[in-house]
Amino acid sequence: MSPLPFPLPSEDRATSPHTGWTRAHWEATADGLLDAAWKWSTLGRALLDLPGRPSRSGVRSDGLEGYARTFLTAAFRVAGAKGEDPHNWLERYADGLTAGTRTAGRDDAESWPLILDHTVFGQPMVESASVAIGLRLTRPWLWDRLDGATQDRAEAWLRGALRHTPAPNNWYLFPFSVAGFLESVGRGDAETARARQRALDLLEVWYRGEGWYADGDGRAFDHYNGWALHLYPVLDAYLSGDAELSALHGARLSEHLESFSLMFGADGAPMHFGRSLTYRFAAGAAVGMGAVSGHTPLAPGVSRRLVSGSLRYFLERGSVGEDGLLGLGWHGPHDATLQVYSGPSSPYWASKAFVALLAPAEHPLWTAREEPAPSEGPDRVLSLPSPGLLVQSTRADGVVRLHNHGSDHVRPHEGETADVADPLYARLAYSTATGPTASANTADNHLSVRVGGSRSSRVRIHPLGAGHGDGWGWAASWHTPVFAGGPPTWPGLRVESVTVVRGRYELRVHRILGAPAGSRAEETGWATGPRDAVSSALHGLHGWEEREDVRAPQGTAFTRWAVLPRLGADVEGTDLLVALASLTAEEDPAPLPTAVSGVNVDVDTVEVAWADDGSMTRVGFAPLEVTHRLR
Numbered sequence: 001m002s003p004l005p006f007p008l009p010s011e012d013r014a015t016s017p018h019t020g021w022t023r024a025h026w027e028a029t030a031d032g033l034l035d036a037a038w039k040w041s042t043l044g045r046a047l048l049d050l051p052g053r054p055s056r057s058g059v060r061s062d063g064l065e066g067y068a069r070t071f072l073t074a075a076f077r078v079a080g081a082k083g084e085d086p087h088n089w090l091e092r093y094a095d096g097l098t099a100g101t102r103t104a105g106r107d108d109a110e111s112w113p114l115i116l117d118h119t120v121f122g123q124p125m126v127e128s129a130s131v132a133i134g135l136r137l138t139r140p141w142l143w144d145r146l147d148g149a150t151q152d153r154a155e156a157w158l159r160g161a162l163r164h165t166p167a168p169n170n171w172y173l174f175p176f177s178v179a180g181f182l183e184s185v186g187r188g189d190a191e192t193a194r195a196r197q198r199a200l201d202l203l204e205v206w207y208r209g210e211g212w213y214a215d216g217d218g219r220a221f222d223h224y225n226g227w228a229l230h231l232y233p234v235l236d237a238y239l240s241g242d243a244e245l246s247a248l249h250g251a252r253l254s255e256h257l258e259s260f261s262l263m264f265g266a267d268g269a270p271m272h273f274g275r276s277l278t279y280r281f282a283a284g285a286a287v288g289m290g291a292v293s294g295h296t297p298l299a300p301g302v303s304r305r306l307v308s309g310s311l312r313y314f315l316e317r318g319s320v321g322e323d324g325l326l327g328l329g330w331h332g333p334h335d336a337t338l339q340v341y342s343g344p345s346s347p348y349w350a351s352k353a354f355v356a357l358l359a360p361a362e363h364p365l366w367t368a369r370e371e372p373a374p375s376e377g378p379d380r381v382l383s384l385p386s387p388g389l390l391v392q393s394t395r396a397d398g399v400v401r402l403h404n405h406g407s408d409h410v411r412p413h414e415g416e417t418a419d420v421a422d423p424l425y426a427r428l429a430y431s432t433a434t435g436p437t438a439s440a441n442t443a444d445n446h447l448s449v450r451v452g453g454s455r456s457s458r459v460r461i462h463p464l465g466a467g468h469g470d471g472w473g474w475a476a477s478w479h480t481p482v483f484a485g486g487p488p489t490w491p492g493l494r495v496e497s498v499t500v501v502r503g504r505y506e507l508r509v510h511r512i513l514g515a516p517a518g519s520r521a522e523e524t525g526w527a528t529g530p531r532d533a534v535s536s537a538l539h540g541l542h543g544w545e546e547r548e549d550v551r552a553p554q555g556t557a558f559t560r561w562a563v564l565p566r567l568g569a570d571v572e573g574t575d576l577l578v579a580l581a582s583l584t585a586e587e588d589p590a591p592l593p594t595a596v597s598g599v600n601v602d603v604d605t606v607e608v609a610w611a612d613d614g615s616m617t618r619v620g621f622a623p624l625e626v627t628h629r630l631r
Helices: 023-038 059-080 089-102 123-137 148-158 170-184 190-206 224-240 243-260 277-293 300-315 346-358
Strands: 207-209 380-384 389-394 399-404 429-431 447-451 454-457 462-469 472-479 494-502 505-524 535-542 546-552 562-584 596-602 605-610 616-621 624-629
Touching: 023 059, 023 300, 023 346, 059 089, 059 123, 059 346, 089 123, 089 148, 123 148, 123 170, 123 224, 148 170, 170 190, 170 224, 190 207, 190 224, 224 243, 224 277, 224 346, 243 277, 277 300, 277 346, 300 346, 380 462, 380 472, 389 462, 389 472, 389 494, 399 494, 399 562, 429 562, 447 494, 462 624, 472 624, 494 616, 494 624, 505 535, 505 616, 535 546, 535 596, 562 596, 562 605
Parallel strands: none
Antiparallel strands: 380 389, 389 399, 399 429, 447 454, 447 505, 462 472, 472 494, 494 505, 505 562, 535 562, 546 562, 596 605, 605 616, 616 624
């Protein structure tokens, strides 16, 4: 575990038996992160030019990002303390606002870049939301003390977010948040009303049920649900007192937490899945917002266990460097985790986790005794048909696995090409203890068809259904294999996939249709490193002919170097392939072949008998039907 460059209070194991952390630890962490970041401010305090590679938006935008995202931390810190600001953070942000808006758009040492369309270096629109929310949270101690001219300049800059086009996803909540602030200080008009209604209308389009939003018009279901699509409307309703907005979006947040709360491992790690993972402990923002607003199914002690566990998990694993700055990566630096829009200040969207500080010291979130996280309870299996996800947690090792049969990163208007296959969405499974391999390495948790030396990618995922029963569950999908070399697709080629889970086991059944002569199928398992606490296993039950271990020298976010099991078999026309996979942190787990006592395959139907209790899992493809019963 990495030592921190700033001091923390002593642990309190009486009220926090799982993490030892209290509200004071959160305040100390906020202060430590802010102190380190402010060492890199410009003279006028308008930009925080943190060291590191610039994003594609450029150094000036990155400096604004440093100001805006750390402002969120300071705002939650001071607002939660009812205006107490022992380190005078707000004085610095007031100075920076004054300097940054004085000649906005000018190319000098302090001026903020203008807010333009998302296609024209649009990152300032993202940061405008953090500035607006920070000002709204700290209004009595910052905004109300500014002179009228500075307020007018700040409004003029912020209105750029209302007048330009966001990216077609959660970005519409940035002008929503800007408009909410302007209305809260008596500067609302038809323009702010339009921005707010447009965002609310889009949320209705993107809401797919079970507490899950798609991040745009496609099928991207990821952490943006918690740290954007739920956070912004619920926080807005909480600050404005809008009962109607609170009731609608609060209920959705509460339902989201029913499933999302299971996606944290017993060690505090959130699910390593989806883009922008360098925001790290922002994954706890939805849990904190639920506790603050009261829209949560979780007991206060469970909520604190989750948010404190996640924050501590990252602080102890190298996310903060010796200089006190949050680095780009997951634990420590990891280039494959990053997106092109990530810059030195990007990790500070982790600030959203500090929304928990809006709960005052006497709130049950901080006073209740910590309780176990959902992943620390009995083994759980939870299916989510709306997003096409299947969650599997095991108490013996505290690992949570997410089987993906519905979330991809392809927008409706985009074609399917191998170069858009995203490792953070395209894989069959993800976990709280492993990360996907990089694009240049062998893909983990992947079924590929190899034709003429080219391996296929899984790009657009079409869910076929999901369900669960007592101790077991399933999810299914199909995809068109897409190739980088030769023809991009083969006529009639299709892969249908079903995952059935029980305990630590994953039954993976694939039906390949229309495989051309000379094709070869390959399936990989979990990628793990030599020092990882988890082990990976993959065993062919039917159709697979060979097994080997392959290397991923670029490693994952959890290990510098990884190895993964791979099965192979020649296929042609229609073939049915069955395998058993496992990821576990148990010591000396039983070999996979001993888990199954029999396998029967009849045309399009697979029956698997389990050795422990004699139960039978049946998977049929024509039509799709998945059942599990005791003999």
